[in-house]
Amino acid sequence: MRTDSEFTRILSWPGYRVYRLEIDEKAKTLKLWIRRKRGNRKIECSGCGRKFTEVAEVRERAVRDLPWGEFQTTVFIEIYRVKCPQCGVKREKVLQLPTKAPFSNRLEDAVGLACESAAARQVARQFFLSASTVRRIDLRYLERWDAGRRQPALRQMGVDEIHLGKQQRFLTVVCNLETGEPLWFGRERKKETLDEFFRTELSARQRRGIEAACVDMWEPYRLSLAQRAPNCRIVYDKFHIMQHANDAVDEVRRAEFFRKGGRMRGLVKGKSWLLLSRWVHLDTGKKRQLNKLFALNRRVMKAHLLKETLDRLWSYHYEGAMLRYLQNWIDQLRWQRLEPLRKLALMLLDHLDGILNYCRTKVPLGVVEAVNGNIKSLLRRGRGYQNLRYLLLKAQRMAVTNTEFVVLRKAA
Numbered sequence: 267m268r269t270d271s272e273f274t275r276i277l278s279w280p281g282y283r284v285y286r287l288e289i290d291e292k293a294k295t296l297k298l299w300i301r302r303k304r305g306n307r308k309i310e311c312s313g314c315g316r317k318f319t320e321v322a323e324v325r326e327r328a329v330r331d332l333p334w335g336e337f338q339t340t341v342f343i344e345i346y347r348v349k350c351p352q353c354g355v356k357r358e359k360v361l362q363l364p365t366k367a368p369f370s371n372r373l374e375d376a377v378g379l380a381c382e383s384a385a386a387r388q389v390a391r392q393f394f395l396s397a398s399t400v401r402r403i404d405l406r407y408l409e410r411w412d413a414g415r416r417q418p419a420l421r422q423m424g425v426d427e428i429h430l431g432k433q434q435r436f437l438t439v440v441c442n443l444e445t446g447e448p449l450w451f452g453r454e455r456k457k458e459t460l461d462e463f464f465r466t467e468l469s470a471r472q473r474r475g476i477e478a479a480c481v482d483m484w485e486p487y488r489l490s491l492a493q494r495a496p497n498c499r500i501v502y503d504k505f506h507i508m509q510h511a512n513d514a515v516d517e518v519r520r521a522e523f524f525r526k527g528g529r530m531r532g533l534v535k536g537k538s539w540l541l542l543s544r545w546v547h548l549d550t551g552k553k554r555q556l557n558k559l560f561a562l563n564r565r566v567m568k569a570h571l572l573k574e575t576l577d578r579l580w581s582y583h584y585e586g587a588m589l590r591y592l593q594n595w596i597d598q599l600r601w602q603r604l605e606p607l608r609k610l611a612l613m614l615l616d617h618l619d620g621i622l623n624y625c626r627t628k629v630p631l632g633v634v635e636a637v638n639g640n641i642k643s644l645l646r647r648g649r650g651y652q653n654l655r656y657l658l659l660k661a662q663r664m665a666v667t668n669t670e671f672v673v674l675r676k677a678a
């Protein structure tokens with residue numbers, strides 16, 4: 267029939283033709299029944315790829331396809347099963363059907379693509395699917411993408427932890443500093459956690475190929491790296507050290523104001539973020555507020571200034587100069603009675619070698635921070651990330667598409 271051949275052309279599933287259709291204008295649904303075109307006799311086992319001419323049985327399957335205009339489309343396809351000497355009775359391979367799931371490949375691709383820039387719930391509405399189905403499709407889409415790409419060698423790695431809350435506690439995040447991509451997630455932040463990464467993800471040769479790691483001054487990670495990556499230099503990076511500095515300033519502020527209670531407490535309430543932001547990023551009004559705070563308490567001001575000046579440590583590229591700057595910085599703490607900062611200084615001295623390694627091994631600054639930020643924004647945006655594999659693939663895809671975006675912008 268003429269109509270069927272036109273529907274066949276619009277559907278355009280190579281090798282298949284529409285032989286029956288149903289249009290429900292009220293429900294806005296379109297149903298298409300398809301089977302192989304006469305010449306299409308290439309039957310392939312979906313398990314091993316062996317070719318067959320004999321068919322063991324024929325079954326019909328309903329598959330959701332891309333919507334046609336406002337119509338939800340379901341394709342009823344005849345699928346053959348073959349008697350394979352290797353796999354037994356097995357379904358034939360159909361290009362448009364990547365898995366057993368009742369969705370066409372191109373619908374899954376469209377859903378996956380939409381999920382890159384919208385929440386699962388919005389995508390669900392757009393494609394007439396449930397949000398949980400959209401997440402499952404998105405996961406398969408990402409798995410297919412991941413299977414089809416090559417992983418670059420790991421030479422510089424970052425290790426960071428993300429606090430997930432009181433119940434799930436910590437997530438250890440390993441990333442590739444050169445590509446800016448997260449590589450692996452592990453529960454907790456023990457030595458065994460990082461050990462597991464080295465054991466399950468890398469060969470002995472790959473572990474020897476790691477030349478540098480940016481990590482927090484956290485002993486379990488250091489121990490794991492020392493043991494499993496023999497040629498790796500540990501670099502205690504700016505991002506992690508400045509996190510400790512921020513914590514120290516916060517502690518001074520709390521000691522100076524909050525513990526005193528009453529009127530003082532009211533004055534600084536809600537201003538802690540001011541102390542944590544960098545001075546250059548504040549506008550005049552905010553700077554005035556901060557100055558007011560400093561006038562009330564010199565010690566808070568001093569702590570804030572010390573944090574600001576520590577930031578400059580990473581502007582030095584020569585070991586000697588960096589060391590001198592750090593010594594001068596620590597000297598300023600004398601007579602100040604700023605206990606949290608004194609503790610920070612001791613911590614820095616304990617990890618001096620790893621801090622100075624920044625001058626010996628060039629590692630990109632800010633990558634660990636960016637990866638961490640991306641993961642946190644994913645966690646904030648969506649539910650359904652109890653599945654760590656999904657979260658990881660999502661963050662990887664995000665890193666890769668961002669990279670492409672940056673490259674495009676540079677070209678323009």
Ligand SMILES: [Zn+2]
Pocket residue numbers: 311312313314315316350351352353354356
């Ligand atoms: Zn087979």
